[in-house]
Structures are given as structure tokens and as C-alpha cells.
Amino acid sequence: MENIRNFCIIAHIDHGKSTLADRLLEFTNTVTKREMQAQVLDNMDLERERGITIKSHAIQMNYVYKGKTYVLNLIDTPGHVDFSYEVSRSIAACEGVLLLVDASQGIQAQTISNLYLALEHDLEIIPVLNKIDLPGAMPEEVKDQMVDLVGCSRESIIPASGKDGTGVDKVLEAIVERIPAPKGDKTAPLQALIFDSVYNSFRGIEVIFRVLNGTIKKGDKVKFVATDTVYHADEIGILKLEKEPRTVIEAGDVGYLISGIKSAKEVKVGDTITSFDNPTKEAIVGFEDVKPMVFAGVYPVETSDYEDLREAIEKLQLNDASLVWEPETSAALGFGFRCGFLGMLHMEIIQERLEREFDQTVITTVPSVSFHAFDNKGEMHVVNAPSEMLDPSKLDRIEEPFIKAQIITKSEYIGAIMTLCMEKRGVLRNQVYLTTDRVEMIFEMPLSEMVFDFFDKLKTISKGYASLDYELIGYRESNMVKLDILLNGDKVDALSAIVHRDKAYEWGKKLCEKLKELLPRQQFEIAIQAAIGAKIISRETVKALRKDVLAKCYGGDISRKRKLLEKQKKGKKRMRQVGNVEIPQEAFMAVLKID
Numbered sequence: 163m164e165n166i167r168n169f170c171i172i173a174h175i176d177h178g179k180s181t182l183a184d185r186l187l188e189f190t191n192t193v194t195k196r197e198m199q200a201q202v203l204d205n206m207d208l209e210r211e212r213g214i215t216i217k218s219h220a221i222q223m224n225y226v227y228k229g230k231t232y233v234l235n236l237i238d239t240p241g242h243v244d245f246s247y248e249v250s251r252s253i254a255a256c257e258g259v260l261l262l263v264d265a266s267q268g269i270q271a272q273t274i275s276n277l278y279l280a281l282e283h284d285l286e287i288i289p290v291l292n293k294i295d296l297p298g299a300m301p302e303e304v305k306d307q308m309v310d311l312v313g314c315s316r317e318s319i320i321p322a323s324g325k326d327g328t329g330v331d332k333v334l335e336a337i338v339e340r341i342p343a344p345k346g347d348k349t350a351p352l353q354a355l356i357f358d359s360v361y362n363s364f365r366g367i368e369v370i371f372r373v374l375n376g377t378i379k380k381g382d383k384v385k386f387v388a389t390d391t392v393y394h395a396d397e398i399g400i401l402k403l404e405k406e407p408r409t410v411i412e413a414g415d416v417g418y419l420i421s422g423i424k425s426a427k428e429v430k431v432g433d434t435i436t437s438f439d440n441p442t443k444e445a446i447v448g449f450e451d452v453k454p455m456v457f458a459g460v461y462p463v464e465t466s467d468y469e470d471l472r473e474a475i476e477k478l479q480l481n482d483a484s485l486v487w488e489p490e491t492s493a494a495l496g497f498g499f500r501c502g503f504l505g506m507l508h509m510e511i512i513q514e515r516l517e518r519e520f521d522q523t524v525i526t527t528v529p530s531v532s533f534h535a536f537d538n539k540g541e542m543h544v545v546n547a548p549s550e551m552l553d554p555s556k557l558d559r560i561e562e563p564f565i566k567a568q569i570i571t572k573s574e575y576i577g578a579i580m581t582l583c584m585e586k587r588g589v590l591r592n593q594v595y596l597t598t599d600r601v602e603m604i605f606e607m608p609l610s611e612m613v614f615d616f617f618d619k620l621k622t623i624s625k626g627y628a629s630l631d632y633e634l635i636g637y638r639e640s641n642m643v644k645l646d647i648l649l650n651g652d653k654v655d656a657l658s659a660i661v662h663r664d665k666a667y668e669w670g671k672k673l674c675e676k677l678k679e680l681l682p683r684q685q686f687e688i689a690i691q692a693a694i695g696a697k698i699i700s701r702e703t704v705k706a707l708r709k710d711v712l713a714k715c716y717g718g719d720i721s722r723k724r725k726l727l728e729k730q731k732k733g734k735k736r737m738r739q740v741g742n743v744e745i746p747q748e749a750f751m752a753v754l755k756i757d
């Protein structure tokens with residue numbers, strides 16, 4: 163155990179985590195130059211294209227230092243707030259972290275929130291000043307920030323560049339010298355922390371774990387505590403670039419388990435693996451069932467694709483347990499699904515995966531948070547879609563989820579950010595200068611306001627110099643109303659939204675205007691109305707196409723027209739026919755684009 167080091171890399175998004183990880187793998191010959199593709203750890207296509215690590219993975223390196231061979235387990239962590247629970251579990255599996263800070267960007271919101279997680283777990287922190295090769299690097303200034311924040315000495319900060327390899331040797335030395343070897347009792351009952359899982363369609367879910375105490379042997383009967391399920395450890399092993407089977411994995415080490423598990427739901431990050439015959443008395447603390455934060459309707463473009471879509475979502479859920487769904491019916495869109503996501507990025511990823519991996523073109527409706535509606539009798543109803551909102555005559559009050567948002571920015575943007583956050587019903591709780599011109603602002607605000615393109619706006623008004631992190635702090639009462647949209651007098655449930663009463667009139671007006679831009683002109687006039695209850699609060703009209711234009715569009719013989727129609731069907735535009743009005747995907751999201 164004394165030659166094992168378990169560590170992860172924490173950093174704000176894009177500060178160079180994956181690139182540095184690649185260099186560590188190269189330097190320790192875990193991966194040869196030839197095998198090295200850029201960012202080998204990001205092995206999902208989607209991850210590579212987006213340049214972000216979606217799921218955490220682990221990899222083992224051997225490193226010879228002063229004549230002794232050390233086993234270094236690198237646990238990769240996702241960089242986006244949507245996946246912060248996974249980060250916390252990865253951190254819990256380590257004794258130390260590399261804290262990377264981009265020398266041209268300085269400390270950002272996720273640098274701080276990840277650092278706090280590491281400190282909570284009492285981890286050794288190795289500060290690394292990354293990207294020092296950049297012409298815009300400000301090494302001295304950023305070092306000052308790191309000293310202030312981490313409370314480390316200037317000398318302990320390692321200057322590095324994942325790009326040209328500077329400092330990689332020093333980083334490896336520091337891992338061995340500064341991070342403590344794991345503690346734990348090999349003879350105690352088995353206690354292993356699940357910190358990740360990987361879906362393998364042939365062999366079932368691969369469970370990635372860190373053994374805290376005890377020993378796991380091939381063939382052992384093991385139990386997952388939180389899900390209360392029992393398996394045989396058909397195959398266990400360590401993770402190099404490929405999996406390497408082993409017969410034993412002992413306290414302190416990291417490994418994988420394959421047991422033919424078919425559904426991701428049975429494998430929960432944060433759960434404890436123990437021995438069936440000699441179970442541990444205590445589960446590892448910190449297990450949480452991750453809950454979706456954002457809900458949206460997902461509908462097939464062609465109603466006939468419903469069953470295919472169901473199959474696709476079911477399959478997707480097998481390898482992404484954080485995706486939840488249930489069937490939903492919409493008067494406008496027919497049969498579909500209400501899906502729950504960890505956040506907006508997660509939602510985009512799912513939509514993209516449905517398209518790429520399952521060839522499903524879908525329409526997604528306005529995302530909504532999970533409201534708590536209390537009826538006159540005091541009973542609480544969970545409302546994940548506007549259509550589920552109680553009738554006003556039965557409604558007593560509505561509570562909505564609030565978050566604590568931490569924003570780090572340059573002092574010149576404080577005013578603009580204050581204005582934005584107040585528009586979003588935010589309240590400033592604290593403001594601290596980290597350095598002379600860098601400020602940390604803490605706001606409390608409703609999650610629903612964050613869902614609506616908050617991050618994009620924040621980036622725009624701060625010219626990119628603001629970073630954001632947030633956590634849920636609970637439910638609070640808010641004066642919300644349901645805003646409905648009618649097209650030619652018919653309510654289109656998929657366009658409804660739950661908004662704050664003070665904003666409802668303005669929203670209704672703007673939403674009608676936006677829809678007017680987005681709805682294609684058709685052969686008849688379309689009346690767009692916004693309503694609260696029975697009261698119409700706004701109206702716009704999309705004029706009909708002129709006759710001669712029509713003639714040009716649809717002229718020619720019938721077979722040509724049919725061909726055209728078939729071609730269109732193949733291309734499957736993200737468009738749905740509701741009544742006699744065609745609604746494009748953008749219109750379902752129009753509410754997100756309102757200023």
C-alpha cells in the first residue's frame with residue numbers, strides 16, 4: 163500500500179486537465195507516443211468533439227522514482243457543474259489532487275468549488291500553474307491568487323504546460339512525495355467506493371471502485387449496499403489503457419468489476435461494495451441519489467417513431483442512470499416522454515446522442531424545473547411540466563427550487579452582473595475581493611431563472627470574464643403563474659411555461675413576438691395569443707402567404723410534389739404539425755430566447 167498514490171486533477175473547465183493527463187500517461191509510458199491520440203481519456207466521440215470530459219474514468223500508471231516503482235491511480239473528473247456529484251465522489255476516492263490553474267485565466271468559479279470539495283475530504287493539494295507556455299500567461303499574478311486561495315507557499319506551486327510538457331516530471335515527483343499513501347485495513351470486511359461506471363453492451367456495466375478497506379477476490383459474492391443487490395465478481399482487475407484482469411484487489415487500490423449487470427440503475431456512484439458473507443457495518447458516507455434538476459418533454463418528429471424513440475431512450479438510460487423518464491401525452495404533440503436531466507448541458511448531450519447513436523430526431527419542449535404545488539388541503543404535488551400544474555381554484559401556493567450561485571469576475575463587471583442577477587430575481591448575499599480586481603459574488607436565485615440562458619448572458623455581459631458555479635439550497639415560495647399560448651384559438655400545451663407573475667405580462671408579449679418570427683407563414687393567417695387562465699394578455703398575427711407565392715412553391719405535377727414531400731420526410735426537419743399549424747423546434751424553445 164505504501165507505494166500507491168491515488169489522485170485526481172481538478173480545474174475549471176478548459177484549464178487543461180485532459181491535456182496534462184495525456185502528458186502524465188506519456189511520461190510514465192502507460193501509453194506510447196504512437197497510441198497517443200489527443201485526449202485518450204475522452205474516448206466517447208461526443209466528448210472528443212466537444213472537448214469536454216463527460217464521464218470520469220480511472221487509469222493506472224507505474225512510475226519509477228528513486229529506484230522504487232510506484233502505482234499511480236489517476237481518477238479523471240468531469241469539468242461541468244451538471245456533473246458535480248461525480249466530481250465529489252472521485253475526490254472521495256483519492257488522497258491528493260492536482261489543482262490546475264490556467265496561467266492566463268487565473269482562478270475561476272470551479273477552481274474554488276472543486277478546491278473546497280478537496281479540502282472537505284482533507285486531501286493533499288498540489289497547486290499546478292498550467293499553460294505557462296501561453297504568451298498571455300501571467301504567472302506571478304496567478305501565483306499570488308493561488309497562494310491566497312490555497313494558503314500554500316509560492317515555492318510549492320509547480321509551473322507546467324500540458325502542451326509542451328514543461329514541469330510534467332516535477333508534477334510526478336510531487337505526487338509521490340507529497341500525497342500520502344492510502345491507509346486502510348486489508349483484513350477488515352470489504353468496503354469499496356463506487357465512483358464511476360462504464361457501459362459495455364457486451365459484458366454489462368463495468369463498475370469502477372476504490373477499495374478503502376478489505377480485499378476483493380475474483381469470484382467473491384459481493385453486495386451493493388444502497389441498491390441492495392448481490393453479484394458475483396466474475397471479473398475484477400485494474401485499469402490501464404485497456405482493462406487488465408487480476409485475481410485480487412486490496413485496500414488502497416482502484417479497480418473494476420464486471421458482473422453482467424445490465425442496467426445502470428443498479429450501479430450508483432457513491433454506493434458501497436461489500437462482501438456478502440462478511441459485510442461491513444458501515445456504508446461509506448456521502449452517498450446521494452442524484453436528482454434531475456431540469457425536465458423537458460421529448461417527442462418524436464414523426465408520431466409513428468414513438469416506439470423507436472422509447473427503445474432508444476431505454477437503451478440510453480442503461481448507460482446513463484442520471485437520465486430519468488416517463489411517458490407523457492401532450493394534446494399538441496401526442497405521445498412522448500418527460501425526461502429529467504442534471505442540467506442544460508446534460509439535456510443537450512442526451513438530445514445529441516439520441517440523434518447520433520440512435521438516429522432519432524426529436525422535438526424537445528421548454529425545459530422546466532421541478533415545482534412543488536400545494537393544494538387547498540395542504541397536500542404537495544410535484545410538478546415537472548407546466549401541464550401538470552394544479553388548477554388555480556385548487557392551488558394554495560407554489561414553491562420552487564433556489565440555488566446559491568457563485569460568480570467570479572473582474573471588478574469592472576460587478577454592475578452589469580448585479581443588474582442581470584436582479585432581473586433574474588437574484589439577491590446578492592456576499593461579495594468578496596479575491597485580489598484587487600477579482601471579485602467573488604454570491605447570489606441566491608431561483609433555479610428556473612438559471613435554466614433560461616443565464617450562463618450565456620453572463621458570459622456576454624462580462625466579455626467572457628465571469629465564471630459560475632451553483633448548488634441547490636432548497637425550496638422557497640414564489641408567486642408563479644402558468645402562461646399558455648394559443649394558436650388560432652387552440653391552446654398548445656407544449657408551449658406553456660410557468661413564470662413569475664411580475665414578469666408574466668412582459669413575457670407573454672415578447673413570447674408572442676418571438677413566435678411570430680419563428681412560425682413559418684402558411685396558407686392561412688395564424689393568430690398567436692398568450693393567456694393566463696382565461697385572460698388573453700397578448701396577441702400577434704402571422705399573415706397568410708400570398709396566392710401567387712404559393713403557386714410557385716407548389717406548382718408542377720403531383721408526382722414531383724410527392725417526391726418533394728418524401729424527400730422532406732427523410733430529412734426529418736425538426737418540425738411538428740399541431741392542428742393545422744407547423745411549429746419548428748426553435749419555437750418550442752422560444753421562451754429561452756426572450757430577453
Ligand code: GTP
Nearest residue numbers: 175176177178179180181214215241293323324325
Ligand atoms: P474539460 O475536460 O472540459 O474540463 O477541459 P480540460 O480542463 O480537460 O481542458 P483540455 O485539456 O481539453 O484543454 C483545453 C484547451 O486548452 C485545449 O484547446 C488544449 O489544447 C489547451 N491546452 C491545454 N493545456 C495547454 C497548455 O499547457 N498550453 C496551451 N497553450 N494550451 C493548452
